[in-house]
Amino acid sequence: MHFTEPRAAMGALDVFEAAIFAEARTIVDWNARNKFCASCGGSVHSTWAGWKLTCSTLLPWAEDTGKKPCATATGLHNFSHPRTDPVVITAVVDETGDKILLGRNKKWPKNFWSCLSGFNEPGESFEDAVKRELWEEAGVKVWNVRYHSSQPWPFPANLMCGFYATANSNEPLRTDLDNELEEGTRITQQEHREIAASAENSNPNANPDAKDVKSTSAPAQQSSSAPPFKIPPLTAIGGVILSEWAYGRAGPQPVNPKLGNL
Ligand SMILES: [Zn+2]
Known part of the structure; x- marks a missing residue:
């Protein structure tokens, strides 16, 4: 088999x-x-x-x-147990809530964009992993880190943990700190919905919400001569956290000032 x-x-x-x-x-x-x-x-x-x-x-x-x-x-650890490697994947939203950060890894196809992600390190909380990864990959300082959902990703043993976080969109993106990203960009909720609608036209199972979107204007990246701007499908957690934000169902929540910028 x-x-x-x-x-x-x-x-x-x-x-x-x-x-x-x-x-x-x-x-x-x-x-x-x-x-x-x-x-x-x-x-x-x-x-x-x-x-x-x-x-x-x-x-x-x-x-x-x-x-x-x-x-x-001796002791309780006399067995080896299957490993699970946690990975944080984060939808970074600007202060207005209407722009989200997407990155394109150097290994990905030219037109594919997604949320930024990375492995949790030993001794690190999820929140700290989100902050470190965003700084390393895009030079972005984030706060207000909030968990959304997770997805097993058995290639071979990852657990993708989805988060939202807030960042200042006026700060320039940097890709020179760990050289993983080819480039980064930010799109609005409307642009996301139009990209999802265009994917829906080519794949009826891509995004059930996208059927309801009336395209008012093509996103900047969607000219007829350019390759289609691709984002993760709803079968991947990156697609879920992007879509939930784009349709106003999830995102960073207001911060409790007593807790500070977690
Ligand atoms: Zn042994």
Whole structure:
């Protein structure tokens, strides 16, 4: 058996099927990548139907004469558990609430834009990860970080955690700090809705809200000769947090002054 190309299949899966797929792919991949004990280098064997790995030197029949017992033989951490790597993905809105920051990674197709994202680092809260990533990738200082929702992203073991944050749109964007972004831009809610409507015309399942949009003017990036301005679909959390903001259903909330700029 083999896994099909998941991003292409995603649109055909319902929520229940997608959850099974994400779980299965993560567990199979984790078992395939982890063959040896990280503590002593002995081989591992799979237990609990693949949900845990145990050092084979702990088996009663293991040959361990003259060897120190593996450190995993004691304490609660005597199993390896499947890893989950949290990634923060953030829709950065300006103070007016009407402009959102999009970036284009150097590895992405020329016309594809999305929210900025990055891995959580050890010892870091989600809020701090959002602030650090936005500064590193775009030179943007954000505050008012608010969680929205999350999505398993089993390629191989990410958990995408979606946030909104506020930033000053008058500050120039910088892409020279970690050189991940090719460029950044800001679009309005109206421009987002028109881009979503144009995607809806080419894919009826792209965005159910987009059917209701009357296009008043094409966004600056949508001239007839330019390649289409593409944003993530609603099957990806980046598309969800952008769409929820564009249709006025979510975004940064007013700050409680007693808590400061979290
Ligand atoms: Zn071991």
